[in-house]
Every structure is written in C-alpha cells, then in structure tokens.
Amino acid sequence: MYDSPKTGTAVDQKDIKITARKVQVYYGDTHAIKDVDVQIEDKTVTAFIGPSGCGKSTFLRCINRMNDTIDICRVEGDILLDGEDIYDKRVDPVQLRAKVGMVFQKPNPFPKSIYDNIAYGPRIHGLAKNKAELDEIVEKSLRRGAIWNEVKDRLHAPGTGLSGGQQQRLCIARAVATEPEVLLMDEPCSALDPIATGQVEELIDELRENFSVVIVTHSMQQAARVSQKTAFFHLGNLVEYGETSQIFTNPKDPRTESYITGRIG
C-alpha cells in the first residue's frame, strides 16, 4: 500500500498476520491493557479468553482501531498488520477497517434489506462495477455466511426481521463481503441459542480457509472447539498464549489453570 519497504525479515513474516508489541491501552487514567505482545497467525482461528473486564475486547478493538471512536482511549506500542504499523500517522483507519472486518457481540444489521446489508460495504469500497457483479458478491457472501439458503427468496426483506442467529450470520456475511484479510469477532455467540451458536461455530471453522480469525469468547468450550491458538487475558495482561490444546490440557501459568478449572473468573 505504501512505498516504504516492509520491516523485519521475510522469514519472520511468513505466517504471522498481526504482530503486537508492548501494547498499552489507557481509558483516561485507567490502564486497561498492559504490555501485550502477541503474534497472530494467518488462516488460523485465535481465541481470546479471560474473565470479564480483562481487556480482551479492548485489545480486539485495537486491531481495527475501533477504539479511535472513544475519545478518552489512548493506545501505545505497535500493532503491525503484514509488517505495517496500523497506528502510523499515514494510516487511515477507514482503509484499515476494510482490511480488518469486525463482527460484534450483539447482531447489528442495518435496518435495511438483507441485500443492502451485504451490498453496503462493497458499494462504498467500489468493489463491484455493475449490478450483476454486486449480485454475485452478495450471493457469495451470503453463502460464505452459511445463510444463503435461508434468505435467497427474500433478499429484499428487512435484515432486522431475521432471527437472532440468522442476524448474526448476516453480520458475518456483511463483514466478509468487503473481502477483509482479518476477521475480528467480539463474543459473536453471546446473544445466540445453542443451535445458532453451533451454526456460527461451524461457519468460523470454514472462514479459517480464507481469513485470519480472532474471536473473543466467554465460553471456554467454544474456544476449545473453534480455535487453534488461545490467548488468556487477566487484569489487562496477556498471561499465556499458545496452542489451544496445550492451554486447555497443560497450562503453564497457574492463573490460566485456575481460570480454566473455574477457580477465578
């Protein structure tokens, strides 16, 4: 995107999509994230777990600079996406967010038709030259969101009329429609019933083929089911980060162990 050469060696970058170095986040005087270092791999599902208020959502929102919308929030340290510092002065957060899509805790479709919900992103980014291409993108995104079969007959019905689980899959489809490279999910299943949760989890597993997925979750079972890597946050610190199987079966840090076994949190 910029002419400046990529920092670091090519070998280091091969599979690493996002690198965070010494990230500090402050909300006014509150130090919400302390010294987080993490490397998130491409085409992998990474889960952030931890008790409420531990900063996992805050950190997630740093990755696409959604925290910029909060006046009192201040971010220090570096977060690199493909070796480029996303907090560089030259980076426009709008352009960044096209590359790093986000799905929120509560399904938040626009109060427009299903079609317009999906088509909005491609439209503002100019991804489709004409109506036929746009139709194609909408269909492809809805298929990727595993909701095509349920809505193909009523694309012009309002997106808000769908059930909670369908709405959330619609939001996921909306996020993938802009062809992002990273997909951030902030507790995407917390408002859903077990069946819808199952569908969304299946979907996350499929999305791994094309995207780097980062998911914040309160459910440890969910983290164990969908992720390959897990990061455990506690009181603003990244306590432990590693293979999901290792975190859940053989945690190195006593705090991780007590959280997983239900003693803290």
Added chain:
Amino acid sequence: MTDAATPMPGATPGKRSSGSLLELDARTRKRNAAEARFKIYGIIAIGIGLLFLVALLFAIVRNGTPAFTQTFISIPVELDEAKLDKTGNRDREEMAKVTTFGYAPLVDTALAKALADKGIENPFEKEKDLRKLVSDSAASQIRDVVLADPALVGQTVEFRLLAASRVDGYMKDRVTRESLARDKNLDAAHLDLVDAMADKGLLAKSFNWDFVFGADASEKRPEQAGIGVAMMGSFFMMLVVLFLALPIGVAASIYLEEFAPKSRWTDLIEVNISNLAAVPSIVFGILGLAVFIQFAELPQSAPIVGGLVLTLMTLPTIIISTRASLKAVPPSIRDAALGVGASKMQSVFHHVLPLAMPGILTGTIIGLAQALGETAPLLLIGMVGFIASNYPDGFTDGFLSPNSAMPAQIYEWAKRADPAYYERAWGGIIILLLFLMTMNIIAIILRRKFERRW
C-alpha cells in the same frame, strides 16, 4: 411517599408474617392504598387538563364560528351613465376620476328601489339614511366592477353587497335593540327594515370566503376584513424559517453530536444553545430590529425579517430535538458501519441520519408551529398593525413587501374597538389552530412514514 424504611405497627420488623396468602397483610394494604391514591391523583390531573381543553375549544368555536358567515344584501344596482361616465366614451382613465363618493348615491337609489319593488315600506325620508344598512365597502365594490368592465355602464347589474357590521351583528344576535339605544349609527327603524328585508330574501347570511382569503380592512369596516393576506405573510415567514433553520440546525447538531470533540468549548456551546431556547421571544424581536433592520437595513415589516427573527428563535428547538434523536440511534449501528469500513461521514449520512429523521422532522415541525404562533417578536419589527391591504405581487414581493402574520393580525383585531372585530379575532384563532393541527398531522404522518422497526 415511600414507606420502605418505616416499620409497620403490628408486624415484627425484619420478619415476614407467615399468614395466609388469601388475606392481605397491613403492609400490602397500605401499599395498595397508596397506589390507588396515586392513580386517582393522576386521573384528577388529566381530568382538569381535559376540562380546560374542552372549555377552551368550546369558547373558541362558539365565539369564532360567526366570523365565518356574513350578512349580504343582494340588490340590482342601476349603473347610471350620467353619474359614472359623463362623456359617454367609456374611457377607463376618465371614469376613474369618479371616486367612491360618486358611487354611493347609486347604492342608496338601488336600495330604495329594491324596497319599493318588494313592497317594503321605507320609513326614511331621505334615501341617504338607507346607506347605513350597507357596508362602506359597497361603493368601492361597485366601482371596481365598473372599472374592470366599462361596458356595464348603463345596465342594471345584480350585486351582492356586504351589509354594515351592525346589521350583520343584529343578524348574529350580537347587536340587540337595547344595545342600539347607546348607538348613534342605527336606530330601531333600521332594524325593522332589516327584519323585513330578511323576510323578503333581500338580505341573508352566508358563508364568507372573504374572511379566509381577504385582506385586513380599516377600523370602520370590520365586515370587510379577512385574514388571507396575513396568512400569506405567515406563509412566507415559514418558508424562510424552514429553509434556514432546518439545514443550519441539522448541520449544527450533526457536527456537535457526531464530530465535535468533547471539550470545554463544546460543553459551553451546548449550555448556551439550551439557554437560547429559554430566551423570551421579544428579546429575539429587539435583536432582529437592531441587526436586520437598523444594521443590515432590510425593509421594515417584511416577512423576510420576521422569518429571520423566527429562524433565530426556532434554531435552538431544532438543534435540541435533532441532537436528542441522533443520540437515540443505537451506537451499534455506527459500529456496524465503521466496522465494514465506512467513513465517519458515511456512517452518519447513510445510517444514523435516516434513523434520526422522524425525530428531526417532528422537532422541526414543532419548531415551525411555535414560530407560526409567535407574536411578540413581530411587534418589534413592525409586523403588527394595519399593514397590507393587498396580496403581494409575486414571490420576491412576498418576502420584501410589508405584511402581517396570522397571530399578529389576531392581536390587531382583538385590540380594535368594534365588537365585530372581536368576533373576527376568535375566527382568526380557529384558522390559526387549523394550520397548527395540519402541521402536527403532517408531523405524525412523516413520523410514521420514516419510522423503521428494529
């Protein structure tokens, strides 16, 4: 009111009695009584409000409806060539030299003749005494018709002339024979004549469109006065308010609500906007006088100045309601838009603004309705008084030529001496209320149309 902390007599504090569920304990009884009392207070409050509303509407309708009908005298008038066109060449310039004084005798003669034709005895010796039955406007009405079509001279034309305001008052029971004793204008003989004329169909009450569409008239001829021109004044002022206050107000609120950094300055601006909403409207009037008329030298009494003053007055209302409706849009929609890579402005204009639209429109229409009913600032910029007796010629003239406004016209009528004007003031209020109701209905319809379900 709350009795949460006071222990009940009879009940052991801190321990709930394990009595039957079928019996109310003292505490529950007391709480239920409090609730019932509160409901009664509420119903009483609503009842009082409704009572006042009904009384108000009843008074307005009762006092105002007579203004919409008017007594007319329908008689054939002979347009005597000898009096109207002495040279006989039907030259309009020449004929215009005959003033309304020249036409007045025609009315007298026509009346006397009509009475004789219908077999009504004329108690007056002089034809001139009959003139008091007819409005002063009759002569000019005939003159206007004749000048518009000089070919009519020499013919006998049927005219529908306004009756004098006291005759009209007698037909509407406003003037009685007793009240006439103190009145030099008419005497009992006139009223007998009026009764006889009404009997023979020469004189009748009918709906008076001129009250709705006509212009104000002089103090002496209340029967001729209408609110139409003042309505145009109000209309042009509302245009100014709509096209200035809506864009400025909405732009200001979007900036303050969505873009402005939260700082001491924005706080200060916020407080001051709220304060402006509470400033008495007459203050805006004197501001308008100083700034728009004395400094900017805009014409006095012009709807454009009134519109500007009312814009200043309406802006805080629009800004406050717009900000409230922007605030009411759930932040998740902004997140969703930003999340797919929309810019701040795109998220506001594509998603937030459409959702806030019903609230913005309602606020705007309420602001407009407020401005429509405002009189005090108009006092200071010269829009109250006997101002315009003609419709403005064209669009620009509508903004720039002196005019009044509906509430100002009502105020003006209410302070005139003739009781006929008092009646017209009430009638004007009915028209003003109809306008306000229409605007509110539009607000409701727009609200329904733009509202989206979640």
